[in-house]
Amino acid sequence: DTEVTQTPKHLVMGMTNKKSLKCEQHMGHRAMYWYKQKAKKPPELMFVYSYEKLSINESVPSRFSPECPNSSLLNLHLHALQPEDSALYLCASTHPHVNTEAFFGQGTRLTVV
Amino acid sequence: DAKTTQPNSMESNEEEPVHLPCNHSTISGTDYIHWYRQLPSQGPEYVIHGLTSNVNNRMASLAIAEDRKSSTLILHRATLRDAAVYYCILRDPQNTGNQFYFGTGTSLTVIP
Numbered sequence: 046d047t048e049v050t051q052t053p054k055h056l057v058m059g060m061t062n063k064k065s066l067k068c069e070q071h072m073g074h075r076a077m078y079w080y081k082q083k084a085k086k087p088p089e090l091m092f093v094y095s096y097e098k099l100s101i102n103e104s105v106p107s108r109f110s111p112e113c114p115n116s117s118l119l120n121l122h123l124h125a126l127q128p129e130d131s132a133l134y135l136c137a138s139t140h141p142h143v144n145t146e147a148f149f150g151q152g153t154r155l156t157v158v
Numbered sequence: 159d160a161k162t163t164q165p166n167s168m169e170s171n172e173e174e175p176v177h178l179p180c181n182h183s184t185i186s187g188t189d190y191i192h193w194y195r196q197l198p199s200q201g202p203e204y205v206i207h208g209l210t211s212n213v214n215n216r217m218a219s220l221a222i223a224e225d226r227k228s229s230t231l232i233l234h235r236a237t238l239r240d241a242a243v244y245y246c247i248l249r250d251p252q253n254t255g256n257q258f259y260f261g262t263g264t265s266l267t268v269i270p
Contacts, residue, residue, distance in 0.1 A: 049201075078258065087245065087260035088202065100254050135201050137258065144190055144209075144251045147258050149201035 046071050051136050051150035059158055060126060066153045068119040068136030074148070076141035077119040079111060082133040082152070094119060095141045126157045162246045162261040169267045170236045178231040178264050180246030185226050188250045192258070193220065193231045195242040202245065202260075205231065241268045 049070045058064045068077065075096050080088035093101035094113040108130075110122040119136055133154050139147040163181040170176040182191065192207040206213055206220045208229075213220040219232040233240055245263040 080260075087243075087263055090257060090259055093257055095254060101257060137202075139258075141254075142251050144207075146192065146204035146207060147194075147202075149194075149203065151201045 047148060049136055049138055049148050049150035051134075051153050053153060054151070055154045055156075057156045057158060058123065058126065060128070062126075063122070063124045065123065066121040066134055066136075066155075068121075068138075068150055069117055070138045070148065071117055072138065072148065073116075074138035074140055075116055076139050077113060078137040078139075078147070079119070079121050080135040080137065082135060084132075088135055092121075123155075126155075128157050131156045162248060164244070164246055164261060164264045166262065167265045167267065169269060170233075171269050172238060173235050176233040176236045176240070176266065178233075178244050178246075178266065179228065180230070181228045182246070182248055183227045185248055186250065188252060189248040190251065191220065191222060191226075191229050192247040192249055193218070194245045194247065194260075195240075196245070196263075197239075197242045205244070236266075236268045238268050238270065241266055 052067045077094045079091040081091055082088040090103050091105045092111040097113045108125050112120040133152040135152045136150040137147045190207050190209050193205040194202040195205050196202045206218050208220045221230045243263040243265045245260050
């Protein structure tokens with residue numbers, strides 16, 4: 046199994062809603078990533094978890110709250126988002142400290158209304 | 159995060175070779191050169207990576223300059239399915255702070 050599975054594929058939420066994005070992999074990867082991608086722009090790194098601990102937070106607003114409850118699962122909790130937060134949210138995983146590739150999910154297309 | 163520079167866009171005729179360049183003049187000795195591509199409406203996909211020697215796999219070849227300050231991704235026969243944005247990324251696996259940071263990438267158009 047070489048897949049990174051993201052759910053849901055599409056999400057529409059109001060600015061007062063609370064929602065969560067989910068990412069799952071079963072490749073034994075202990076590094077997991079969240080990226081945000083706006084249209085026609087490259088993915089921007091948001092958070093990195095290494096061995097289930099947050100190792101990088103790229104100054105992301107607190108309305109985005111990541112969580113890594115176990116080595117296979119990564120969540121991104123969303124609260125009080127703004128319309129400019131509408132984007133494709135990508136999850137990725139790899140082996141930390143090993144020369145190997147990253148595997149990306151297909152993303153969650155988020156629209157904030 | 160180490161920096162890479164790529165042309166914004168390139169065109170190729172179908173079934174012809176494509177050479178996608180990447181400059182990384184500030185590369186360190188422990189940075190690996192990775193290439194990913196992103197097809198429309200999909201997540202990025204791994205293509206190839208290397209450290210010093212040229213690398214080949216079923217998708218492409220990676221040619222790395224002797225001084226490692228530049229590299230070239232070679233698609234041997236472009237197909238319409240190769241139309242994508244190609245990203246060159248530097249990553250040092252031993253440096254926790256050195257992760258998969260994407261540059262602007264090259265948008266490849268394949269002409270039938």
